[in-house]
Amino acid sequence: MTDHPSTYNARDTHRAGIQWDDRASLHQVGENNGLLDGAKALRTGTFAEIVRHMMNLPEETRRRYYIEKAGDREYRADEVAELAQRNDFPPPE
Known part of the structure; x- marks a missing residue:
């Protein structure tokens, strides 16, 4: 999974397209965001997995x-x- 990109030497700070390997989490609609929002995730993984x-x-x-x-x-x-219908959506591993 990617994390926030490094700005060291100003390289690799932007990648075009959807970053399917970014971190993502599944949440229930209506839950309150806040300090413990990350702990309320029902599932975590890459964006493509979620x-x-x-x-x-x-x-x-x-x-x-x-x-x-x-x-x-x-x-x-x-x-x-x-x-999920996009041509660049990665297949399951």
Whole structure:
């Protein structure tokens, strides 16, 4: 998994495209964000792993969850479904 990129010598500070190997976590919609937000994650892994896990849930169940990706970006069920259809979405390992 990638972490925050190094700025040493100003190299490798930006990679184009979706970073499927960034850290991500699955959360329940409606939970309060805060100091212990990371501890409330239901599942953690790479962004691709969590997208894949969420897509394995029944559609009506998916809406109860969201993915939080490195950098505090949140992805809701509709956006996750779109990501899973992308040509660059990695296959399971």
